[in-house]
Amino acid sequence: MKEVQDIVRAFEEARKEGKQTALATVVHVQGSSYRRPGARMLVTEDGKLTGAISGGCLEGDALRKARLAMVQQKAMLVTYDTTDEDDAKLGVGLGCNGIIQILIEPINPDNPENPVTLLQSFLDNRQHAVLVTLFSLDYQAAMQPGTCLFATEGGAIVGGFQDKSLEKALIADAQEVLRTRTSMTKTYATPQTALTGFVELxxxxxxxxxxxxxxxxxxxxxxxxxxxxxxxVVDRRASYATAERFPAAQQVLVAKPEQVLSKIKLDEQTVFVLMTHNYNYDTAMLRQLLPLQMPYVGVLGPKKKLERMLEELQEEGMQLSEEERKSVYGPVGLDVGAETSEEIALAIVSEIKAVLSKRVGTSLRDKQDVIHSREGEKIKQVTLE
Structure with a gap:
């Protein structure tokens, strides 16, 4: 998410300065790579890079190709095969073992449906969305359609096609991705051509x-x-809850526990950490949050404190299901041996990331399987009428 925010910001700066830009997007990966599909990098005509498509090995070559795309005003698909010794000889070996497809699109700032403007629309509205990018794997020298459709949970769809059967199929798959919360890659075949679509959540x-x-x-x-x-950040103490103390926060509220939920918007990407050091405040917050089954509620303090809080809520008559209990993490944070406030913050943020990613937070060294699931590498195919 930070990458998208930075790219949109960099694009706006380049636009104001009258600089040409191109967007490089990882659209498909087979095997191992540093970045996965959806990784992006904005390139300006003077060589400024924002975002990343690799660990630093591909960026130089991608910069040269992005400048060519800007000159030609034509999207191009570039393949980096790190299983090929020739790529290693050319200095683009990643130290991985995979095939990475990068789509490079010159950005026309006057086009309201250019990919960066669509990403801006996504950032402006706090809801899940789908971005569809079309490319030709079989004929890379052919015209690459690029980013062509944007759909939101609210039903808004941007993009149109002369081929109505393709449009219908893409819209249906975009809606499926929104429903399942899982990106997909699919090839849409017609008697004339075959285009592969990265339907990205x-x-x-x-x-x-x-x-x-x-x-x-x-x-x-x-x-x-x-x-x-x-x-x-929310607290009932006005002298503590100030924007000056929390410049990195988007919002700082002074509120009692029963006022908090009415002042914020909750969704499936909302998580809570209770760290007031005030037993009554934290308990009151927990009383409101447990029935909502939030994806993550962290409670600072010893395990006995949390157990006491839950017992107190049960004594009040609150029936706590197993699912409600599973959403509470206390003591908060991964076990990294944290002592200082900065180390504790690292443990908390790491645990939240692991929970939202449905991971357990173990060392990658001890992982028996590959780091990233290979399920997303499969390209389904559908034949359009």
Whole structure:
């Protein structure tokens, strides 16, 4: 998410300065690579790079090709085969073992449907969206359609096609991606041609609500900002909950526990961390959050404190299901041996990322399988009438 935010910002700066730009997007990966499909990099005509499509090995070559795309005003698909020794001889070996497809699109700022403007539309509205990018794997020298459709949960669809059967298929797949919350790659074949579409799910930034405006909450907001998360800090103490103390937060609220939920928007990307160091405030917040089954509620403090809070809520008559209990993480954070407030912040942010990614936060060294699932590498094919 931070990458998209930075690209949109860099594009706007380049537009104001009258500079040409091109967007490089990883659209498909087979095997191992540093970045996965959806990774992006904006290139300006004077060589400024924002974002990344690799660990640094591809950027130089991609810059040269992006400049060519700007001159020709024509999208191009570039293949980097790191299983091929010739690529290694040319200096683009990644130290991985995969085939990476990069689509490079020159950006026309006057086109309201250019890919960066569509990404801006996504950022402006806090909801899931789908961006469809079409390319030809079989005929790379042919015209590459590029970014062609944008769909939102609200039903808005941007993009149109002369081929109505293709348009219908893409819209249906975009809606399926929104429903399943999983991107897909599919080839759409006709008697004349075959185009592959990367139907990409765009998720809103994580919305982190921190209950507690103590000094230990400050590094949590700072680390969240590095990731591009949207952070709200709330506390009942007006002298603590100030924008001056939390410049990295998007919102700072002074509110009692029963007022908090009415002041924020909740969705499936919203997570909470309770760290007020006030037992009654945290308990009151937990009382409101448990029935909502939020994806993550972290509670700072010892396990006995959390157990006491849950027992107290049950004594009040609250029936706690297993699913409600599973959404609560206390003591908060991964076990990284944290002691200082900065280390604790690292443990908290890492645990939130792991939970939202449905990972357990173990060392990659001990992982028996590949780091990234290879399921997304499969390209389904459908024949259009």
């Amino acid at each position: 765009l998720k809103p930034a994580v919305s982190l609500i921190i209950a507690g405006a103590g000094n230990d909450a400050i590094p949590v907001t700072e680390m969240a900002a590095i990731l591009g998360w949207q952070t709200t």
